[in-house]
Amino acid sequence: MTYQPLHRRPKNESEVRTVNPDTTSRPAVNIAGVGAQPVAGHQPRAAAPVMELSGVSVYYGAYEAVRGTSMPIQEKQITAMIGPSGCGKSTILRSLNRMNDLIPGARVTGSVTYHGQDLYAKDVDPIEVRRRIGMVFQKPNPFPKSIYDNVAYGPRVTGMKVANMDDLVEKALRDAALWDEVKDKLKSSGLSLSGGQQQRLCIARTIAVKPEIILMDEPCSALDPIATAKIEDLMFELSNDYTIVIVTHNMQQAARVSHYTSFFTAEVDEKQERHGRLVEFTNTSKLFTNPTDKRTEDYITGRFG
Amino acid sequence: MTTSTQSAGSVAGNSLRRGRRRPIESIVQVLLVAAALVSIVTTVGIVIALADPTIEFFQQVSLVEFFTTTSWTPTFAQKAYGVLPLVSATLVVTAIALIIAVPIGLGSAIYLSEYAKPATRRVLKPIIELLAGVPTVVYGFVALFALNPLLQKWWPTDNGPGFQNLLIAGIAMGIMIVPTIASISEDSMAAVPRSLREGAYALASTKMQVSTRVVVPAAISGIVAAVVLGVSRAVGETMIVTIAGGLTSDRVVFNPLEGAATMTAFIANISSGDIPVGSLDYDSVFAVGALLFLITFALNAVSIRMVRRFREVYE
Numbered sequence: 001m002t003y004q005p006l007h008r009r010p011k012n013e014s015e016v017r018t019v020n021p022d023t024t025s026r027p028a029v030n031i032a033g034v035g036a037q038p039v040a041g042h043q044p045r046a047a048a049p050v051m052e053l054s055g056v057s058v059y060y061g062a063y064e065a066v067r068g069t070s071m072p073i074q075e076k077q078i079t080a081m082i083g084p085s086g087c088g089k090s091t092i093l094r095s096l097n098r099m100n101d102l103i104p105g106a107r108v109t110g111s112v113t114y115h116g117q118d119l120y121a122k123d124v125d126p127i128e129v130r131r132r133i134g135m136v137f138q139k140p141n142p143f144p145k146s147i148y149d150n151v152a153y154g155p156r157v158t159g160m161k162v163a164n165m166d167d168l169v170e171k172a173l174r175d176a177a178l179w180d181e182v183k184d185k186l187k188s189s190g191l192s193l194s195g196g197q198q199q200r201l202c203i204a205r206t207i208a209v210k211p212e213i214i215l216m217d218e219p220c221s222a223l224d225p226i227a228t229a230k231i232e233d234l235m236f237e238l239s240n241d242y243t244i245v246i247v248t249h250n251m252q253q254a255a256r257v258s259h260y261t262s263f264f265t266a267e268v269d270e271k272q273e274r275h276g277r278l279v280e281f282t283n284t285s286k287l288f289t290n291p292t293d294k295r296t297e298d299y300i301t302g303r304f305g
Numbered sequence: 306m307t308t309s310t311q312s313a314g315s316v317a318g319n320s321l322r323r324g325r326r327r328p329i330e331s332i333v334q335v336l337l338v339a340a341a342l343v344s345i346v347t348t349v350g351i352v353i354a355l356a357d358p359t360i361e362f363f364q365q366v367s368l369v370e371f372f373t374t375t376s377w378t379p380t381f382a383q384k385a386y387g388v389l390p391l392v393s394a395t396l397v398v399t400a401i402a403l404i405i406a407v408p409i410g411l412g413s414a415i416y417l418s419e420y421a422k423p424a425t426r427r428v429l430k431p432i433i434e435l436l437a438g439v440p441t442v443v444y445g446f447v448a449l450f451a452l453n454p455l456l457q458k459w460w461p462t463d464n465g466p467g468f469q470n471l472l473i474a475g476i477a478m479g480i481m482i483v484p485t486i487a488s489i490s491e492d493s494m495a496a497v498p499r500s501l502r503e504g505a506y507a508l509a510s511t512k513m514q515v516s517t518r519v520v521v522p523a524a525i526s527g528i529v530a531a532v533v534l535g536v537s538r539a540v541g542e543t544m545i546v547t548i549a550g551g552l553t554s555d556r557v558v559f560n561p562l563e564g565a566a567t568m569t570a571f572i573a574n575i576s577s578g579d580i581p582v583g584s585l586d587y588d589s590v591f592a593v594g595a596l597l598f599l600i601t602f603a604l605n606a607v608s609i610r611m612v613r614r615f616r617e618v619y620e
Binding site for chain 2: 137139145157158
């Protein structure tokens with residue numbers, strides 16, 4: 001996948017992603033390892049950045065919530081963002097698919113590029129941005145519609161040419177590891193599912209529109225450990241086909257699932273205002289075993305935050 | 306101080322027994338219960354007041370005649386007691402009102418809830434709600450003396466609307482219930498969690514798609530409740546139909562260009578004339594009133610159920 005124009009829709013809508021069988025093997029992951037030394041993350045695969053942030057600051061009105069963030073997002077890799085509350089990691093995540101547009105007064109400076117295109121250029125259509133860069137939220141938010149209609153929603157609104165919607169819904173639910181649990185009740189409300197199932201439904205809904213990148217904003221923070229483990233397994237599976245960026249409060253989770261990790265913290269300026277700031281970005285195993293910055297080390301060893 | 310008094314003192318300091326009476330509390334409670342009872346007592350009172358003359362009426366006029374014959378002329382020499390002309394006129398006016406009010410009301414609600422900036426919404430919503438406070442007699446006269454002449458002037462064919470007609474009454478009534486539908490629908494759309502909108506936007510929806518495919522369906526029971534409430538206001542509305550709707554009731558009128566008496570218009574008209582208490586004419590007012598009461602009561606019951614369902618929808 002090379003040049004992806006955002007201001008116009010590509011002709012080839014129904015293009016199906018192919019899974020590269022070479023990348024499906026998965027290293028052992030210590031899911032039960034809460035409290036244990038974090039597993040040093042997956043080794044990054046050879047990759048190219050699909051997105052680049054450089055000098056990105058996000059403002060809410062006059063208040064600068066995050067300042068000067070620069071980092072790449074590598075293709076088909078999981079990039080984690082960790083840090084204490086109020087460090088701006090979710091704010092940065094939401095600037096990656098222009099969800100901040102929905103907040104009155106929010107403003108982004110610096111540059112966010114997607115395949116080299118400035119995401120905030122005048123002729124960029126945020127709807128096209130979000131078609132390629134999907135998002136899964138902290139609290140599962142299925143629509144009060146049937147399971148089937150939840151998954152079919154995206155393809156319908158984006159006008160995807162779908163030969164067989166049933167097949168597409170089934171595939172999305174299979175890819176989200178939910179099919180076996182819901183195949184007999186596709187007409188039931190999405191809200192009738194458990195929290196973990198709802199979150200996987202939201203993931204199925206997101207991948208049904210065949211995005212290139214999936215942003216996940218603390219997708220497990222409302223879930224129990226078993227549901228969390230399932231979502232983490234799923235994230236790893238999905239990273240064969242999708243680029244994933246995940247914000248998490250849970251350092252073990254970042255260590256378990258991600259290839260790259262960025263650590264954010266909040267700084268207090270002379271006017272006593274808090275500003276989020278990226279401290280360190282590197283591959284996950286290095287960040288957790290041999291961080292460069294003292295603040296990162298303090299955070300991951302539990303001396304701070 | 307000895308050790309024993311100290312310990313006794315500390316026990317008293319920790320006592321949970323009632324120290325002083327709070328008479329205000331009980332008085333307030335009685336007053337509040339009384340306030341709540343007023344509306345219940347009123348409703349029961351209305352039912353009792355309606356029951357007696359209604360029963361008397363139906364001792365002389367059979368239910369079959371009342372509900373199946375098609376002429377209502379209690380004040381004519383040739384008396385007839387078929388309520389259908391009144392019911393059909395009510396239906397026609399209400400239907401026209403809904404055709405006007407549902408699109409406008411829902412459109413305003415979607416605009417206010419999804420499109421308007423918060424500042425715009427803070428200004429516009431009270432203005433729309435203010436419209437609900439315009440006395441219906443004003444709507445009636447505006448309809449009859451301002452809107453209807455325009456309607457007659459612009460009517461494309463020769464046999465246009467009459468001096469009084471169901472169409473103009475329905476239009477005026479539609480405008481009257483727009484604020485009800487807009488305001489309650491907007492409340493229920495505003496109650497749709499932000500997270501649902503975000504989910505829809507993240508799936509590359511346009512604002513229109515978010516509004517019509519996610520917010521409106523999620524708020525549908527509140528919207529239905531708003532419409533039902535609008536219908537029950539329309540059915541019970543009196544001044545507009547009395548002034549602008551016409552008085553024909555000796556036959557069933559479905560043509561909205563003709564005038565016809567609705568249930569409420571009949572009651573208002575005959576009640577303002579002099580009819581002897583206890584006569585069949587007098588009782589007929591109560592029979593129609595009882596029917597009207599049952600219809601609006603049923604509509605309100607439906608509306609309350611809808612609102613309750615709508616409250617349970619998300620969690």
